[in-house]
Amino acid sequence: MSILTVDGLSKSYDHGRVQAVTDVSFELAQGGTLGVVGESGSGKTTLSRLITGIEQPDSGRIVVAGTELEARTSRRARHERAGIMQMVFQDPYQSLDPRQTPEEAIDEIITLHGGLRGAARTARRREVLDQVDLPERARRALPRDLSGGQRQRVAIARALAASPRLLLLDEATSALDVSVQAQILRLLARIRADTGVAIVFVSHDLEVVRSITEELIVMFRGEVVESGETSRVLRDPQHPYTRLLLSSVPRPGWDPDQVSRDRRTFLRQLA
Amino acid sequence: MTLPTTETRSTHLLTRRSWLAIRHRGNALTLAAVIALGVLVLVAILAPVIAPYDPNQVSLIDALQPPSAAHLLGTDEAGRDVLSRVIWGARISLLGPLGVVLGSTLIGVTVGVLSAWRGGWVDATASRFVEILFAFPGVLLAILIVAVFGPGLASTVVALAVAYIPYMARTTRSVALAERQTPYIRALELQGMSAWRITSLHLVPNIAPFVLAQATLCFGYAMIDLAGLSFLGFGVQPPEADWGAMVAAGQAALIQGSPAPALAPGAVIVIAVVSFSLLGEGIAERVRRTSA
Known part of the structure; x- marks a missing residue:
């Protein structure tokens, strides 16, 4: 199919x-x-x-x-x-909420789609962010402190969080x-x-x-x-x-x- | 080859320095405004402690005394201590505009965000509503409402809150419209997140600095309008201490050669309004710089 x-x-x-x-x-x-x-x-x-x-x-x-x-x-x-189906956009500088850290952004999507909470959500978040190789330090930073490549990794992680x-x-x-x-x-x-x-x-x-x-x-x-x-x-x-x-x-x-x-x-x- | 380099460098330094100076001056003014407003808020909170006299204590024998050690700003036509009344007046004079700004911001932001988010007929209807309110002079609207519901602080605050809705709604709509087009909002929509969740958790927090700047500016204007309405006798009723009402009551004394009862509250109004304008501009400037 x-x-x-x-x-x-x-x-x-x-x-x-x-x-x-x-x-x-x-x-x-x-x-x-x-x-x-x-x-x-x-x-x-x-x-x-x-x-x-x-x-x-x-x-x-x-x-x-x-x-x-x-x-x-x-x-x-x-x-x-x-x-x-999930989408990743061209502009990594505008495709993340400027007030959300990568962890928060991923958590939100996991909750929205998987309904996971607590430890299960933390584990899934870690899995998704590991998948895109986002450095530990960057996971709790605001988008303005991330490089373009890191932002695009977060955008990809956000797309993957819904398991498309x-x-x-x-x-x-x-x-x-x-x-x-x-x-x-x-x-x-x-x-x-x-x-x-x-x-x-x-x-x-x-x-x-x-x-x-x-x-x-x-x-x-x-x-x-x-x-x-x-x-x-x-x-x-x-x-x-x-x-x-x-x-x-x-x-x-x-x-x-x-x-x-x-x-x-x-x-x-x-x- | 070296000469032009030094030349460019020196001009570069110059522009950099003058830019710093401008920036510094802007910051200093904003800081001064914050300090002035902080003092006013403190005065309002601490009024019972710091006011030397009961603001409503009438003593006709002491009427229209010039400033002295006992009455630093003299007394008014009813012998009440002007300084104590200015201090107590800070409460209503600050609470009134606060009510106006809270009310108009709440409704204005809702209308503006709804307009920007839904577009189409919702936007068209809301925009016409805002335009009609714009076309109607705010003070006139307030006088109408007061004529229906009777004079007093509550009716003037409600009236001005309605009159200020378009200012908040228009600003909110334009920034929300721009924010709605950003890819991160699109991405959340594609995630199937509800419009309510996207707007309340993402869009509104991100446009909040713009809204705050506009609300701060409106605070100053609301203070002038409320003082004006009190001056005309529509707002706060005597003997309650309110700066606008005090200016009105002090007019007669002004002619009789005692300027303090009218000028003291007038001066505080000017300080407060200018401070709010400077603070609003300061916030707006900061927002522009960080979002640029």
Whole structure:
């Protein structure tokens, strides 16, 4: 059974003038990993907002663990969904309550979902914070005293506290510097190996996606232009847009002007 | 190469120093305001201990005495000790605005948060309600309420609390609206946490400093308005000691050459109001700096 099925999803803004997501379909198996890549405005953020239910689609279905998301969700439905799917946001500086220490934040979620209290809650909290390798000292500090990487670890811990089966990460490493980014990616890989949680990783960064996902969809102007196994798509891209994205990644001998020319050619062909 | 470096460094130092000076001056003013208000609160609490006379002790033989060793601020037209009345007056003069601010904050914050959280028709309705209150002069509203319920401290406090709701509601709505968009609130919503829990345990505590700054500013304004209403005879009724009522009662004496009965309470009102304004600005500035 798949953990997430997206079928013919469309969403437009401004009374249909801006088509953010057009007829997007994909499926993610239990414990699988899926990367969603595309440049800014490609619709990948809208897609993640639709999957989490922050926004409602114009048409199409989203099925999470066998349950279709309803258009107008009750709190009970959101609560149930939260036990299955959790999200980690891009900005680690704003995704934690500035007045809560990591321990308090995790406790709150454990109580909300597991109903655990007292010693059982303390044990679960320790387990979750150990899972993300948060240093002991940082566990009782306020977010303003934590580094970006530590904050993102807390955000991941908060997501894991609900024991989800699907983790949606929206540009979760984009605000971090490269070495911290690598640490977080290793952490995610380990968490996945330990818990078997499925991961949807939304990013503009192909290298990040390459390192963590097995399946990949490439989005351009709200549509999926290419999909398949991550290694295959990145090694042998079929769609010109995917080729363009790949050529935009800076590497030795890389020519930014050539990328701009390629991009213009691509857009002209499209028109 | 070295010259420009030293130059930039010196200008850098200069700006840094002047910035420190400004910051320091701001802190000093806030500190002075805190001290002044602390003294006033202490005076209000300790009134029975420190007031040299019974504030309502009438002694017509001693009427309108100039300041002396026996009566440091002289006596009023009924021969009551002005200093004792200023001291006792601190109680009502501080409790009145406190009631106004508590009432308007409670309702204003509720309306503002509800507005920001629910949006849609709730926000539209609440915003129109706030605008109508805004358009209606507060003092006029107070006079209307007093006309219906009769003069006295309670009715003026209730009236001004209603009149101050829009100031609290508008500030709260705008900061709550910004706070609602932050990812941590979104994350808690996605967790399936109830709106009540998110707003009461997360959103309101995080916007509290803004609300506190606004409430402190309102405290000063409420004090002026209450004093004004007392002055007009709508608020605290004689012979109760209240600064606004004392200024009103002292007018006649002022013309007769005894300025103390009116000027002493007037001066204390000015000190209190300025202190509350400075404190409110100080808090607001601090909040701006820490949230920036």
